[in-house]
Amino acid sequence: MSTEATQNGFFSKERITAPPGFNRWMIPPAALAVHLCIGQAYAFSVFNGPMTKLIGIQQPAPDDWGLPALGWIFSLAILFLGLSAAFAGKWLEEVGPRKAMFVAACCFGGGFIVSSIGISTHQLWLLYLGYGVLGGIGLGIGYVSPVSTLIKWFPDKRGMATGMAIMGFGGGAFIASPMSVALMEHFRTPDSMGVAPTFLVMGVLYFISMMIGACAIRIPAPDWKPEGWTPPVTQKAMISRNHVHIDQALKTPQFWLLWWALTLNVTAGIGVLGQASVMIQESFRGAITPAAAAGFVGLLSLANMLGRFFWSSTSDYLGRKTTYGIFFVLGAVLYFLVPGMGASGNVALFVLFYAIIISMYGGGFSTVPAYLADLFGTRYVGGIHGRLLTAWAAAGVLGPVLVNYIRQYQVDHGVPPGQSYTVTMYLMAGLLVVGFICNLLVRPVAAHHHMAAETDGTPLGASLAHQK
Protein backbone atom coordinates (compact mmCIF):
# COMPACT_ATOMS: atom_id res chain seq x y z
CA MET A 1 0.00 0.00 0.00
CA SER A 2 1.40 3.40 -0.92
CA THR A 3 2.11 6.02 1.72
CA GLU A 4 -0.46 8.32 0.16
CA ALA A 5 -3.12 5.63 0.29
CA THR A 6 -2.32 5.01 3.95
CA GLN A 7 -2.46 8.70 4.76
CA ASN A 8 -5.75 9.31 2.94
CA GLY A 9 -7.39 5.92 3.45
CA PHE A 10 -10.79 5.33 5.00
CA PHE A 11 -9.34 5.17 8.51
CA SER A 12 -6.88 8.05 8.26
CA LYS A 13 -7.11 11.16 10.42
CA GLU A 14 -7.04 13.29 7.24
CA ARG A 15 -10.13 11.52 5.92
CA ILE A 16 -12.14 12.16 9.08
CA THR A 17 -11.07 15.76 9.73
CA ALA A 18 -14.28 17.78 9.63
CA PRO A 19 -14.70 20.65 7.17
CA PRO A 20 -15.57 24.18 8.39
CA GLY A 21 -19.18 24.44 9.52
CA PHE A 22 -19.49 20.76 10.47
CA ASN A 23 -22.27 20.27 13.03
CA ARG A 24 -20.58 18.89 16.17
CA TRP A 25 -23.87 17.39 17.48
CA MET A 26 -23.27 14.49 15.10
CA ILE A 27 -20.38 13.32 17.30
CA PRO A 28 -22.16 12.42 20.59
CA PRO A 29 -24.49 9.84 18.96
CA ALA A 30 -21.47 8.37 17.14
CA ALA A 31 -19.80 7.90 20.53
CA LEU A 32 -23.05 6.58 22.02
CA ALA A 33 -23.38 4.02 19.21
CA VAL A 34 -20.16 2.49 20.53
CA HIS A 35 -20.67 2.95 24.27
CA LEU A 36 -24.25 1.60 24.25
CA CYS A 37 -22.86 -1.60 22.69
CA ILE A 38 -19.91 -2.16 24.99
CA GLY A 39 -22.10 -1.28 28.00
CA GLN A 40 -23.57 -4.75 27.41
CA ALA A 41 -20.84 -5.92 29.79
CA TYR A 42 -22.96 -4.81 32.77
CA ALA A 43 -25.69 -7.25 31.63
CA PHE A 44 -23.45 -10.28 31.06
CA SER A 45 -24.86 -12.01 34.15
CA VAL A 46 -28.16 -12.75 32.28
CA PHE A 47 -26.24 -15.54 30.50
CA ASN A 48 -24.92 -17.14 33.69
CA GLY A 49 -28.03 -19.18 34.53
CA PRO A 50 -28.68 -20.51 30.99
CA MET A 51 -24.98 -21.34 30.50
CA THR A 52 -25.02 -23.64 33.53
CA LYS A 53 -27.72 -25.76 31.79
CA LEU A 54 -26.43 -26.03 28.22
CA ILE A 55 -26.34 -29.87 28.42
CA GLY A 56 -28.98 -30.59 31.07
CA ILE A 57 -31.44 -27.95 29.72
CA GLN A 58 -33.97 -28.38 32.58
CA GLN A 59 -31.30 -28.45 35.28
CA PRO A 60 -27.48 -28.50 35.36
CA ALA A 61 -25.96 -31.84 34.23
CA PRO A 62 -22.68 -33.16 35.71
CA ASP A 63 -20.77 -32.04 32.59
CA ASP A 64 -22.31 -28.56 32.58
CA TRP A 65 -20.19 -25.55 33.46
CA GLY A 66 -20.40 -24.21 37.02
CA LEU A 67 -20.85 -20.57 38.03
CA PRO A 68 -17.28 -20.16 39.39
CA ALA A 69 -15.82 -21.25 36.02
CA LEU A 70 -18.25 -18.99 34.13
CA GLY A 71 -17.40 -16.08 36.44
CA TRP A 72 -13.91 -15.98 34.94
CA ILE A 73 -15.33 -14.89 31.57
CA PHE A 74 -16.45 -11.51 32.96
CA SER A 75 -13.36 -11.14 35.16
CA LEU A 76 -11.10 -11.69 32.13
CA ALA A 77 -13.10 -9.15 30.11
CA ILE A 78 -12.64 -6.48 32.80
CA LEU A 79 -8.93 -7.35 33.15
CA PHE A 80 -8.38 -6.98 29.39
CA LEU A 81 -10.49 -3.82 29.36
CA GLY A 82 -8.02 -2.24 31.78
CA LEU A 83 -4.93 -3.62 30.01
CA SER A 84 -6.03 -2.63 26.50
CA ALA A 85 -7.13 0.86 27.59
CA ALA A 86 -3.76 1.32 29.29
CA PHE A 87 -1.54 -0.03 26.51
CA ALA A 88 -3.52 1.03 23.41
CA GLY A 89 -3.90 4.66 24.49
CA LYS A 90 -0.75 5.89 22.76
CA TRP A 91 -1.59 4.00 19.53
CA LEU A 92 -5.11 5.36 19.64
CA GLU A 93 -3.86 8.95 19.69
CA GLU A 94 -1.65 8.23 16.67
CA VAL A 95 -4.19 6.47 14.44
CA GLY A 96 -7.30 8.49 15.35
CA PRO A 97 -10.75 7.43 16.56
CA ARG A 98 -12.12 5.77 13.41
CA LYS A 99 -9.46 3.08 13.18
CA ALA A 100 -9.61 2.54 16.96
CA MET A 101 -13.41 2.19 16.85
CA PHE A 102 -13.13 -0.24 13.92
CA VAL A 103 -10.67 -2.40 15.88
CA ALA A 104 -12.99 -2.21 18.91
CA ALA A 105 -15.95 -3.32 16.75
CA CYS A 106 -13.98 -6.26 15.32
CA CYS A 107 -12.80 -7.36 18.78
CA PHE A 108 -16.13 -6.91 20.60
CA GLY A 109 -18.33 -8.34 17.82
CA GLY A 110 -15.74 -11.03 17.03
CA GLY A 111 -15.52 -11.94 20.70
CA PHE A 112 -19.24 -12.75 20.71
CA ILE A 113 -18.90 -14.88 17.57
CA VAL A 114 -15.93 -16.85 18.93
CA SER A 115 -17.89 -17.35 22.16
CA SER A 116 -20.87 -18.59 20.15
CA ILE A 117 -18.65 -21.29 18.64
CA GLY A 118 -17.40 -22.12 22.14
CA ILE A 119 -20.97 -22.56 23.39
CA SER A 120 -21.96 -24.69 20.37
CA THR A 121 -18.96 -26.99 20.82
CA HIS A 122 -19.04 -26.72 24.64
CA GLN A 123 -15.43 -25.55 24.94
CA LEU A 124 -15.09 -23.07 27.78
CA TRP A 125 -11.64 -21.87 26.72
CA LEU A 126 -13.21 -20.40 23.59
CA LEU A 127 -15.45 -18.22 25.80
CA TYR A 128 -12.42 -17.12 27.82
CA LEU A 129 -10.66 -16.25 24.57
CA GLY A 130 -13.75 -14.81 22.85
CA TYR A 131 -15.69 -12.69 25.32
CA GLY A 132 -12.91 -12.55 27.92
CA VAL A 133 -9.80 -11.62 25.91
CA LEU A 134 -11.10 -10.37 22.53
CA GLY A 135 -14.25 -8.83 23.97
CA GLY A 136 -12.27 -7.24 26.80
CA ILE A 137 -9.87 -5.62 24.32
CA GLY A 138 -12.90 -4.34 22.38
CA LEU A 139 -14.31 -2.94 25.62
CA GLY A 140 -11.10 -1.09 26.51
CA ILE A 141 -10.41 0.42 23.10
CA GLY A 142 -14.09 1.18 22.50
CA TYR A 143 -14.42 2.89 25.88
CA VAL A 144 -11.49 5.25 25.43
CA SER A 145 -11.54 5.99 21.69
CA PRO A 146 -14.49 8.42 21.36
CA VAL A 147 -13.86 10.24 24.65
CA SER A 148 -10.86 12.37 23.66
CA THR A 149 -12.59 13.20 20.35
CA LEU A 150 -15.61 14.55 22.24
CA ILE A 151 -13.35 16.65 24.50
CA LYS A 152 -11.81 18.24 21.41
CA TRP A 153 -15.26 18.97 19.89
CA PHE A 154 -16.67 20.48 23.09
CA PRO A 155 -13.92 22.60 24.68
CA ASP A 156 -16.68 24.76 26.17
CA LYS A 157 -18.58 21.77 27.70
CA ARG A 158 -15.99 19.07 28.25
CA GLY A 159 -17.81 17.47 31.15
CA MET A 160 -21.19 17.34 29.45
CA ALA A 161 -19.69 15.86 26.28
CA THR A 162 -17.81 13.05 28.00
CA GLY A 163 -20.82 12.50 30.26
CA MET A 164 -23.01 11.80 27.23
CA ALA A 165 -20.71 9.06 25.92
CA ILE A 166 -19.89 7.45 29.25
CA MET A 167 -23.59 7.57 30.17
CA GLY A 168 -24.01 5.23 27.20
CA PHE A 169 -21.70 2.70 28.82
CA GLY A 170 -23.88 2.79 31.93
CA GLY A 171 -27.03 2.51 29.79
CA GLY A 172 -25.91 -0.35 27.54
CA ALA A 173 -27.28 -2.91 29.98
CA PHE A 174 -30.80 -1.46 29.65
CA ILE A 175 -30.76 -2.51 26.00
CA ALA A 176 -28.67 -5.67 26.29
CA SER A 177 -30.55 -7.29 29.17
CA PRO A 178 -34.07 -7.42 27.60
CA MET A 179 -32.57 -8.10 24.16
CA SER A 180 -30.56 -11.09 25.45
CA VAL A 181 -33.57 -12.55 27.24
CA ALA A 182 -35.83 -12.07 24.19
CA LEU A 183 -33.28 -13.65 21.81
CA MET A 184 -32.68 -16.66 24.09
CA GLU A 185 -36.46 -17.22 24.30
CA HIS A 186 -36.72 -16.93 20.52
CA PHE A 187 -33.95 -19.45 19.83
CA ARG A 188 -34.79 -21.83 22.69
CA THR A 189 -35.84 -25.37 21.66
CA PRO A 190 -36.38 -28.54 23.72
CA ASP A 191 -32.73 -29.47 22.97
CA SER A 192 -31.09 -26.06 23.27
CA MET A 193 -31.04 -23.07 25.63
CA GLY A 194 -30.66 -20.78 22.59
CA VAL A 195 -27.50 -19.13 23.97
CA ALA A 196 -25.16 -19.85 21.03
CA PRO A 197 -27.38 -18.25 18.33
CA THR A 198 -28.07 -15.35 20.73
CA PHE A 199 -24.32 -14.69 20.99
CA LEU A 200 -23.99 -14.90 17.21
CA VAL A 201 -26.81 -12.43 16.54
CA MET A 202 -25.59 -10.03 19.23
CA GLY A 203 -22.04 -10.17 17.86
CA VAL A 204 -23.26 -9.21 14.39
CA LEU A 205 -25.59 -6.48 15.69
CA TYR A 206 -22.91 -4.96 17.92
CA PHE A 207 -20.36 -5.02 15.10
CA ILE A 208 -22.77 -3.18 12.78
CA SER A 209 -23.77 -0.61 15.39
CA MET A 210 -20.16 0.12 16.38
CA MET A 211 -19.20 0.44 12.71
CA ILE A 212 -22.00 3.01 12.24
CA GLY A 213 -20.35 4.98 15.04
CA ALA A 214 -16.91 4.54 13.45
CA CYS A 215 -18.19 5.76 10.09
CA ALA A 216 -19.88 8.82 11.60
CA ILE A 217 -16.99 9.93 13.83
CA ARG A 218 -15.07 13.08 12.82
CA ILE A 219 -12.24 15.01 14.42
CA PRO A 220 -12.09 18.80 14.43
CA ALA A 221 -9.36 20.66 12.53
CA PRO A 222 -6.48 21.60 14.85
CA ASP A 223 -7.40 25.30 14.88
CA TRP A 224 -11.17 24.70 15.15
CA LYS A 225 -13.26 26.42 17.85
CA PRO A 226 -17.03 26.37 18.44
CA GLU A 227 -18.77 29.23 16.65
CA GLY A 228 -18.94 32.32 18.83
CA TRP A 229 -16.79 30.78 21.56
CA THR A 230 -13.47 32.18 22.65
CA PRO A 231 -11.29 30.63 25.32
CA PRO A 232 -11.73 32.48 28.65
CA VAL A 233 -9.39 35.46 28.95
CA THR A 234 -8.86 34.93 32.67
CA GLN A 235 -7.18 31.58 33.04
CA LYS A 236 -8.47 29.27 35.79
CA ALA A 237 -5.65 27.75 37.82
CA MET A 238 -6.94 24.17 37.45
CA ILE A 239 -7.45 24.38 33.66
CA SER A 240 -4.19 24.19 31.73
CA ARG A 241 -3.64 25.52 28.22
CA ASN A 242 -0.51 23.40 27.94
CA HIS A 243 -0.23 19.74 27.03
CA VAL A 244 1.56 16.95 28.88
CA HIS A 245 2.89 13.92 26.98
CA ILE A 246 1.31 10.57 27.81
CA ASP A 247 4.58 9.14 29.20
CA GLN A 248 5.36 12.30 31.14
CA ALA A 249 1.89 12.32 32.77
CA LEU A 250 2.78 9.16 34.69
CA LYS A 251 5.68 11.02 36.30
CA THR A 252 3.41 13.64 37.84
CA PRO A 253 1.89 13.40 41.33
CA GLN A 254 -1.42 14.62 39.87
CA PHE A 255 -1.84 11.42 37.82
CA TRP A 256 -1.34 9.17 40.84
CA LEU A 257 -3.49 11.29 43.15
CA LEU A 258 -6.30 11.05 40.61
CA TRP A 259 -5.60 7.31 40.20
CA TRP A 260 -6.18 6.82 43.92
CA ALA A 261 -9.18 9.16 43.98
CA LEU A 262 -10.83 7.16 41.17
CA THR A 263 -9.88 3.81 42.72
CA LEU A 264 -11.41 4.74 46.08
CA ASN A 265 -14.56 6.25 44.54
CA VAL A 266 -15.11 3.17 42.35
CA THR A 267 -14.27 0.75 45.19
CA ALA A 268 -16.98 2.32 47.34
CA GLY A 269 -19.58 1.96 44.58
CA ILE A 270 -18.70 -1.32 42.90
CA GLY A 271 -18.89 -3.40 46.08
CA VAL A 272 -22.43 -2.18 46.72
CA LEU A 273 -23.55 -2.71 43.11
CA GLY A 274 -22.53 -6.36 43.20
CA GLN A 275 -24.40 -7.04 46.47
CA ALA A 276 -27.40 -4.71 46.08
CA SER A 277 -30.06 -7.41 45.70
CA VAL A 278 -28.95 -9.47 48.72
CA MET A 279 -28.23 -6.38 50.79
CA ILE A 280 -31.72 -4.83 50.55
CA GLN A 281 -33.40 -8.19 51.22
CA GLU A 282 -31.27 -8.77 54.33
CA SER A 283 -31.62 -5.18 55.55
CA PHE A 284 -35.45 -5.34 55.33
CA ARG A 285 -35.99 -9.05 55.99
CA GLY A 286 -39.50 -10.16 54.98
CA ALA A 287 -40.47 -6.73 53.60
CA ILE A 288 -38.57 -6.88 50.29
CA THR A 289 -39.35 -9.67 47.81
CA PRO A 290 -36.77 -10.89 45.24
CA ALA A 291 -38.81 -9.09 42.52
CA ALA A 292 -38.67 -5.83 44.47
CA ALA A 293 -34.93 -6.35 45.05
CA ALA A 294 -34.49 -6.74 41.27
CA GLY A 295 -36.31 -3.40 40.94
CA PHE A 296 -33.81 -1.89 43.41
CA VAL A 297 -30.90 -3.17 41.29
CA GLY A 298 -32.55 -1.65 38.20
CA LEU A 299 -32.96 1.70 39.95
CA LEU A 300 -29.29 1.69 40.97
CA SER A 301 -28.29 1.01 37.35
CA LEU A 302 -30.46 3.94 36.30
CA ALA A 303 -28.83 6.17 38.94
CA ASN A 304 -25.42 4.98 37.69
CA MET A 305 -26.32 5.97 34.12
CA LEU A 306 -27.96 9.32 34.90
CA GLY A 307 -25.23 10.24 37.38
CA ARG A 308 -22.68 9.94 34.58
CA PHE A 309 -24.39 12.70 32.64
CA PHE A 310 -25.58 14.84 35.57
CA TRP A 311 -22.33 15.05 37.55
CA SER A 312 -19.99 15.55 34.61
CA SER A 313 -22.28 18.27 33.20
CA THR A 314 -22.41 19.91 36.63
CA SER A 315 -18.61 19.81 36.78
CA ASP A 316 -18.50 22.25 33.84
CA TYR A 317 -19.90 24.86 36.24
CA LEU A 318 -18.54 23.73 39.64
CA GLY A 319 -15.10 22.64 38.45
CA ARG A 320 -13.78 19.06 38.48
CA LYS A 321 -12.01 19.27 41.82
CA THR A 322 -15.10 20.62 43.59
CA THR A 323 -17.28 17.95 41.96
CA TYR A 324 -14.94 15.18 43.08
CA GLY A 325 -14.90 16.83 46.52
CA ILE A 326 -18.71 16.50 46.63
CA PHE A 327 -18.47 12.80 45.69
CA PHE A 328 -16.22 12.12 48.65
CA VAL A 329 -17.91 14.32 51.29
CA LEU A 330 -21.53 13.53 50.38
CA GLY A 331 -20.64 9.88 49.73
CA ALA A 332 -19.00 9.48 53.15
CA VAL A 333 -21.98 11.13 54.92
CA LEU A 334 -24.50 8.91 53.09
CA TYR A 335 -22.54 5.71 53.74
CA PHE A 336 -22.48 6.67 57.41
CA LEU A 337 -26.26 7.25 57.47
CA VAL A 338 -27.38 4.22 55.40
CA PRO A 339 -27.17 1.59 58.20
CA GLY A 340 -29.54 3.76 60.25
CA MET A 341 -32.10 3.73 57.44
CA GLY A 342 -31.98 -0.07 57.36
CA ALA A 343 -32.43 -0.29 61.14
CA SER A 344 -35.39 2.12 61.14
CA GLY A 345 -37.12 0.29 58.26
CA ASN A 346 -37.19 3.37 56.00
CA VAL A 347 -37.06 1.78 52.52
CA ALA A 348 -37.58 5.03 50.59
CA LEU A 349 -34.63 6.83 52.20
CA PHE A 350 -32.49 3.67 51.96
CA VAL A 351 -33.14 3.53 48.20
CA LEU A 352 -32.64 7.29 47.77
CA PHE A 353 -29.31 7.31 49.64
CA TYR A 354 -27.96 4.38 47.64
CA ALA A 355 -29.19 5.92 44.38
CA ILE A 356 -27.24 9.11 45.17
CA ILE A 357 -24.15 7.07 46.13
CA ILE A 358 -24.27 5.10 42.88
CA SER A 359 -24.92 8.25 40.84
CA MET A 360 -21.60 9.56 42.21
CA TYR A 361 -19.90 6.24 41.39
CA GLY A 362 -20.96 6.78 37.75
CA GLY A 363 -20.12 10.47 37.98
CA GLY A 364 -16.56 9.59 38.96
CA PHE A 365 -16.07 7.73 35.68
CA SER A 366 -17.57 10.44 33.47
CA THR A 367 -15.96 13.45 35.16
CA VAL A 368 -12.42 12.07 35.16
CA PRO A 369 -11.67 12.51 31.40
CA ALA A 370 -12.51 16.22 31.67
CA TYR A 371 -10.47 16.44 34.90
CA LEU A 372 -7.52 14.92 33.02
CA ALA A 373 -8.01 17.29 30.06
CA ASP A 374 -8.02 20.24 32.46
CA LEU A 375 -4.78 19.12 34.12
CA PHE A 376 -2.82 17.58 31.23
CA GLY A 377 -4.30 19.31 28.15
CA THR A 378 -6.30 17.65 25.37
CA ARG A 379 -3.54 16.38 23.10
CA TYR A 380 -2.89 13.02 24.78
CA VAL A 381 -5.94 12.89 27.02
CA GLY A 382 -7.24 9.66 25.41
CA GLY A 383 -4.06 7.78 26.19
CA ILE A 384 -3.72 9.23 29.69
CA HIS A 385 -7.37 8.34 30.35
CA GLY A 386 -6.67 4.79 29.20
CA ARG A 387 -3.82 4.43 31.67
CA LEU A 388 -5.91 5.87 34.50
CA LEU A 389 -8.53 3.18 33.87
CA THR A 390 -6.20 0.62 35.48
CA ALA A 391 -7.74 2.13 38.64
CA TRP A 392 -11.02 0.54 37.54
CA ALA A 393 -9.46 -2.90 37.37
CA ALA A 394 -7.91 -2.43 40.84
CA ALA A 395 -11.24 -1.28 42.30
CA GLY A 396 -13.02 -4.15 40.56
CA VAL A 397 -11.02 -6.52 42.77
CA LEU A 398 -10.90 -4.41 45.94
CA GLY A 399 -14.60 -3.42 46.16
CA PRO A 400 -16.30 -6.83 46.03
CA VAL A 401 -13.58 -8.41 48.19
CA LEU A 402 -14.08 -5.81 50.93
CA VAL A 403 -17.88 -6.06 50.91
CA ASN A 404 -18.09 -9.86 50.65
CA TYR A 405 -15.34 -10.84 53.09
CA ILE A 406 -16.16 -8.32 55.82
CA ARG A 407 -19.83 -9.32 55.66
CA GLN A 408 -18.95 -13.02 55.83
CA TYR A 409 -16.54 -12.44 58.73
CA GLN A 410 -19.28 -10.71 60.70
CA VAL A 411 -21.92 -13.35 59.95
CA ASP A 412 -19.44 -16.07 61.00
CA HIS A 413 -18.98 -14.22 64.29
CA GLY A 414 -22.69 -14.11 65.10
CA VAL A 415 -23.76 -10.72 63.68
CA PRO A 416 -27.33 -10.94 62.24
CA PRO A 417 -27.28 -10.74 58.40
CA GLY A 418 -29.37 -7.55 58.44
CA GLN A 419 -26.69 -5.73 60.45
CA SER A 420 -23.69 -7.36 58.77
CA TYR A 421 -23.21 -4.48 56.31
CA THR A 422 -22.86 -1.76 58.97
CA VAL A 423 -19.07 -2.09 59.44
CA THR A 424 -18.59 -2.33 55.65
CA MET A 425 -20.51 0.91 55.12
CA TYR A 426 -18.42 2.70 57.76
CA LEU A 427 -15.29 1.36 56.07
CA MET A 428 -16.52 2.68 52.69
CA ALA A 429 -17.08 6.08 54.34
CA GLY A 430 -13.47 5.90 55.58
CA LEU A 431 -12.17 5.09 52.09
CA LEU A 432 -14.00 8.12 50.73
CA VAL A 433 -12.35 10.34 53.37
CA VAL A 434 -8.95 9.12 52.08
CA GLY A 435 -10.15 9.85 48.52
CA PHE A 436 -11.14 13.35 49.63
CA ILE A 437 -7.58 13.97 50.86
CA CYS A 438 -6.10 12.70 47.55
CA ASN A 439 -8.40 15.04 45.61
CA LEU A 440 -7.57 17.93 47.93
CA LEU A 441 -3.86 17.49 47.18
CA VAL A 442 -4.34 17.84 43.39
CA ARG A 443 -2.66 21.02 42.16
CA PRO A 444 -1.94 22.31 38.63
CA VAL A 445 0.79 20.32 36.83
CA ALA A 446 4.26 21.90 37.16
CA ALA A 447 5.47 23.74 34.05
CA HIS A 448 8.53 21.50 33.55
CA HIS A 449 6.16 18.62 32.64
CA HIS A 450 4.53 20.61 29.81
CA MET A 451 5.36 19.81 26.19
CA ALA A 452 7.21 22.37 24.15
CA ALA A 453 5.02 23.59 21.28
CA GLU A 454 4.86 21.12 18.33
CA THR A 455 7.33 18.61 19.71
CA ASP A 456 7.24 14.86 19.84
CA GLY A 457 6.63 14.93 23.54
CA THR A 458 9.83 16.35 24.95
CA PRO A 459 8.95 18.00 28.26
CA LEU A 460 9.42 21.76 28.28
CA GLY A 461 11.94 21.54 31.10
CA ALA A 462 14.03 19.01 29.17
CA SER A 463 13.97 20.99 25.93
CA LEU A 464 14.97 24.18 27.74
CA ALA A 465 17.80 22.35 29.47
CA HIS A 466 18.93 21.03 26.09
CA GLN A 467 19.07 24.56 24.69
CA LYS A 468 21.33 25.83 27.47
Next chain:
Amino acid sequence: MSTTTTRSPSPALIVLFWLYVGIPLALGIWETLLKASALFH
Protein backbone atom coordinates in the same frame (compact mmCIF):
# COMPACT_ATOMS: atom_id res chain seq x y z
CA MET B 1 -2.66 19.69 6.20
CA SER B 2 -4.32 17.75 3.44
CA THR B 3 -7.81 18.62 2.27
CA THR B 4 -10.69 17.02 4.07
CA THR B 5 -13.06 14.70 2.23
CA THR B 6 -16.11 14.92 4.47
CA ARG B 7 -19.25 17.03 4.21
CA SER B 8 -21.35 18.45 7.00
CA PRO B 9 -24.36 16.22 7.77
CA SER B 10 -27.90 17.52 7.28
CA PRO B 11 -29.95 18.37 10.41
CA ALA B 12 -32.37 15.53 9.50
CA LEU B 13 -29.52 13.00 9.56
CA ILE B 14 -28.39 14.27 12.96
CA VAL B 15 -31.94 13.93 14.36
CA LEU B 16 -32.17 10.41 12.87
CA PHE B 17 -28.86 9.44 14.43
CA TRP B 18 -29.99 10.68 17.86
CA LEU B 19 -33.22 8.68 17.51
CA TYR B 20 -31.19 5.59 16.54
CA VAL B 21 -29.33 5.66 19.87
CA GLY B 22 -32.11 7.25 21.93
CA ILE B 23 -35.11 5.00 21.22
CA PRO B 24 -33.59 1.65 22.32
CA LEU B 25 -32.19 3.35 25.43
CA ALA B 26 -35.56 4.93 26.30
CA LEU B 27 -37.33 1.57 25.88
CA GLY B 28 -34.81 -0.13 28.16
CA ILE B 29 -35.19 2.57 30.81
CA TRP B 30 -38.99 2.32 30.65
CA GLU B 31 -38.85 -1.43 31.22
CA THR B 32 -36.50 -0.91 34.18
CA LEU B 33 -38.82 1.66 35.75
CA LEU B 34 -41.75 -0.75 35.43
CA LYS B 35 -39.75 -3.42 37.29
CA ALA B 36 -38.61 -0.90 39.91
CA SER B 37 -42.21 0.04 40.71
CA ALA B 38 -42.48 -3.33 42.54
CA LEU B 39 -40.16 -1.87 45.16
CA PHE B 40 -42.78 0.57 46.43
CA HIS B 41 -45.90 -1.69 46.24
